[in-house]
Amino acid sequence: MSSLITVGVIANPASGRDIRRLTTHASVFPTAEKANMVVRLLAGLGMLGVGRVLMLRDKTGVAALVLRALETHAAVGEPQRWPNVEFLDLPITDSVTDTHAGVAQMVRMGVDLIAVLGGDGTHRAVAAHCGEVPLLTLSTGTNNAFPDLREATVAGVAGALAASGLVPPDIALTRNKRLVVRCVAGPHKGREEIALVDVCVSRQRFVGARAVSEPGDIETLFLTFAAPDGIGLSSIGGAWAPVERTAPHGLHLTFARAGESGMPIFAPIAPGRLDQVTLRTCERFEAGHWAPLHAEHGTLAFDGEREIELERDDRYEIALDWAGPLTVDGGRTLRYSASRQLMRELAAHRR
Structure with a gap:
């Protein structure tokens, strides 16, 4: 895989924390858990060769916690490979405007994939500006009808396989209505x-x-x-x-x-x-x-x-x-990988 593979990450700091939690028993996704999910995503992406990740800054602490995890990972010299993470220098409004501007900038910078942590509303906001860049969907919202409920590490593996082209687009990606x-x-x-x-x-x-x-x-x-x-x-x-x-x-x-x-x-x-x-x-x-x-x-x-x-x-x-976004079909991508023994080939190549 090329180290030039670039993935954008949109982690909505407000998803899973809205007013509906006062009237329902929806899951809460605190800032620390979103940061942990991003870190687990980085592990999956990095081990399969994604070299660069672009993220947004925020005022709630998600980006700060990810940065702390990156510094700790570098200090202790862990063997797992993580991508280089860059935080985009964009204004922070703590509104959906951040998502719109961030996705547009990521597309301009040539990302191969955008991983989205949020609910239906967050994915809608990303879809409005992502064009033909595929989305890797992860549920952290209130209503999660559109995004997948999947462990972030596994999602990172599927995303890397799709972004690298190791799994062909007609297998890895699905067009949405x-x-x-x-x-x-x-x-x-x-x-x-x-x-x-x-x-x-x-x-x-x-x-x-x-x-x-x-x-x-x-x-x-x-x-x-x-x-x-x-x-x-x-x-x-x-x-x-x-x-x-x-x-x-x-x-x-x-x-x-x-x-x-x-x-x-x-x-x-x-x-x-x-x-x-x-x-x-x-x-x-x-x-x-x-x-x-x-x-x-x-x-x-x-x-x-x-x-x-x-x-x-x-x-x-x-x-x-049928002009909705392309999304990574995690199950289909990983089944194809297993049928072709892609993980064994990648492991052998790393020796």
Whole structure:
């Protein structure tokens, strides 16, 4: 492997620590654990030849703890190889702007892969700017429908195999669907947003704490996929009509208001919460055509977080396409490696 292989790391310092922990029993990912996950990721990447890692600085301590681990590793002279880590000199705002700017800079610097530690919202923010650079997904958020739940060391190994080309892209990488929402009339005409898992029309009039957590607030839901063992809003589709990530279509669901008739369904729309929703309709949502979003008031939520407050004259439309990010399929990558005995060859080469 070439020492020029470069991997970017986005570790959202705010993921897994939002207000939903006050109303649910979601896992908490403290700063120290995120730093430990990055260190374990470095071990997997470095042993398989990744020579350079780019990271962002932050004010919460993730970068500081990683730097301390790097200094300790160098001081004790551990035999395990770690990549050289560079911290990008970018402004720190402690907002999603850091992720947008950091990913854009990493792409400009020619990274071969971006490892993302976060939930659905973090991965959405990265996907908006990563272009054709593949993502290595790791769950550290509240709703983790999109990213993988995998040990960081193993993820690092899979990421290195993919970034190096030792496992061919058609094996290592998967193309994902996405939902695209655009405003075609009104004060926000021209605005465009994407979602990797779900777009929800919420009856809540204001963004507020952002999270869509009350089942009665859900008016309409569009899904790229719906796993039967998923969490978050997509679990509603998974409980009624599961859709694989590889399926050519998504789902379009509508929900009854209080007192209206429909089909009651239980679904885990948040960690530790099994809520009942009343489903009115559920249809396939085909890729490749634009459909109007019928909503005159309320909010639009993307991957579980409300972002747009609808105004009277706004007109939005939505489409499903296959222009979502490339992601590393860890299981498939490692199975290919085992079938070709790549680890044995790499070990022999290092002697």
